[in-house]
Amino acid sequence: MEKIDIKSGIEKVLQAKNKQYPSHVNRISGLDDPCLRRLYYKRVDWDKATPHDTSLLGIFGTGNILEPVIERIVSEVGMADNVQWRIVGSQTPTNDALLKKYNISGTIDGFLQFNVDGVWITMGVIDIKTSSPYIYPNINSYADLARYSWTKKYRGQLQLYALAHNVEHCFILFVNKTNLYDMKMIDFPVDMEYCEGLLQKADTVNKAIDAGVAPDGVNTPSECTGCSFVSHCMPEVLNNKSGMHISTDEELEGMLSRMDTLKPAEKEYGQLKRGIDKKLIKGQNTACGKYLILWEQKEKNFKAVEAKDARVELQWKKEIVLG
Numbered sequence: 001m002e003k004i005d006i007k008s009g010i011e012k013v014l015q016a017k018n019k020q021y022p023s024h025v026n027r028i029s030g031l032d033d034p035c036l037r038r039l040y041y042k043r044v045d046w047d048k049a050t051p052h053d054t055s056l057l058g059i060f061g062t063g064n065i066l067e068p069v070i071e072r073i074v075s076e077v078g079m080a081d082n083v084q085w086r087i088v089g090s091q092t093p094t095n096d097a098l099l100k101k102y103n104i105s106g107t108i109d110g111f112l113q114f115n116v117d118g119v120w121i122t123m124g125v126i127d128i129k130t131s132s133p134y135i136y137p138n139i140n141s142y143a144d145l146a147r148y149s150w151t152k153k154y155r156g157q158l159q160l161y162a163l164a165h166n167v168e169h170c171f172i173l174f175v176n177k178t179n180l181y182d183m184k185m186i187d188f189p190v191d192m193e194y195c196e197g198l199l200q201k202a203d204t205v206n207k208a209i210d211a212g213v214a215p216d217g218v219n220t221p222s223e224c225t226g227c228s229f230v231s232h233c234m235p236e237v238l239n240n241k242s243g244m245h246i247s248t249d250e251e252l253e254g255m256l257s258r259m260d261t262l263k264p265a266e267k268e269y270g271q272l273k274r275g276i277d278k279k280l281i282k283g284q285n286t287a288c289g290k291y292l293i294l295w296e297q298k299e300k301n302f303k304a305v306e307a308k309d310a311r312v313e314l315q316w317k318k319e320i321v322l323g
Helices: 006-016 036-044 054-080 097-101 143-147 149-164 192-211 250-279
Strands: 085-088 110-116 119-131 169-176 179-189 286-288 291-302 311-322
Touching: 006 054, 036 192, 054 085, 054 119, 054 179, 054 250, 085 119, 097 149, 119 149, 143 149, 149 169, 149 192
Parallel strands: 119 169
Antiparallel strands: 085 110, 110 119, 169 179, 286 291, 291 311
16 A cells, blocks of 8 residues: 655645735735835746745635635624624725726725614724734734734734725734734724825836836845745845745744743742742641632652662642632
8 A cells, every 4th residue: 555645735736726826906915014115026927936835825725715615704793892893895996086096906804884773884894814823912903014014014014905995994904823812903004104005005116017117125134034036136135044944834923023022031030930939838738819829749750870760859840720
C-alpha cells in the first residue's frame, strides 16, 4: 500500500484556486496601503506578483468556508441581544460619483442596523473580519488597527465604504477563528481628512498609470519583506539581505506581536510573584477574597553525586485559583 501524501493533495487543491486577475480600478480594500508603487503594480503589473504560498491560501480558503457560518451566528446573536441589531445589504457594490471620479470601486459586507422601538435604523457600514487567537486579543480599538499591516487597511476600507454610501460611522465585527462565538465590535467615525488622503493617493496612482511611470515605493523592511511584488520591485532596503526568507504567515506575526505586547508585563509579574511569596506561609492553605492558595507537598529525588549521597527532599508547591 502506497503512503498517502496529504500535503501534495492540499497543494493541488489550493493552487487550483490560486488565480490572479487584472484590476482596472483602485480597489477600496487595498487603497489604504502605504506603498504607492504596490498600488501601481496591482493595476499595471498584476501578473508579476509572487503567487501566495499554501499556508496563506489555506487561510483564505478557511475564511471563505467560515463566512456563511459566521453570518448565521451573527444573525442569531443580533436578534438575541438586548438591543437588537442586524446586518443588511451584504455584497453591495459602491456606486458613488466621487469614487468613480478617482476610479475607486469596492463591495461592502453590509450595513449595521439597530432596532429602535420597532424601527430599523441604519447606523453605518460594517465589515466582518476573522483573526487568529494570537491576534484577536490585540485588536480592541481603532488605534489597535495600526498594529498589523493588513488591519491598517481596514481603516481606509471602511471609511471609503461609508463615504460612498453617505453614512457617518464605521463598524468592524472581529471574530476569533477558534471560537466563532467570541466576537467584538469596534466602531469609529468617518474622518473626512483621512478620506481625502486616500482619494489623493488614488489620483496619484491614476496619473502614474497614464504616464507609464511607477511612483516611488516606501522602501522599508516592514512593508517590503511581505510584499508579493518584492522580486519585481527589488527595493534597495533588501538588496543587501541575500538569503532572507520572506514570510507571509499572519499567525506568526500575530504571535510575535503578542509576545512583544506582553514583554513589559514580565518584570511586573516577577515582582508580584515575589511579593506574594513573602506574604504566604509554606504549607498553609489560604483564602484571600475570591482567591484560594492551595499547597501540595511533593518529594523531589536527588541523584548521588561525588561526595554526596542520594537524598529525598520535601518541597512545597502552591496553586493560586479563583474561588
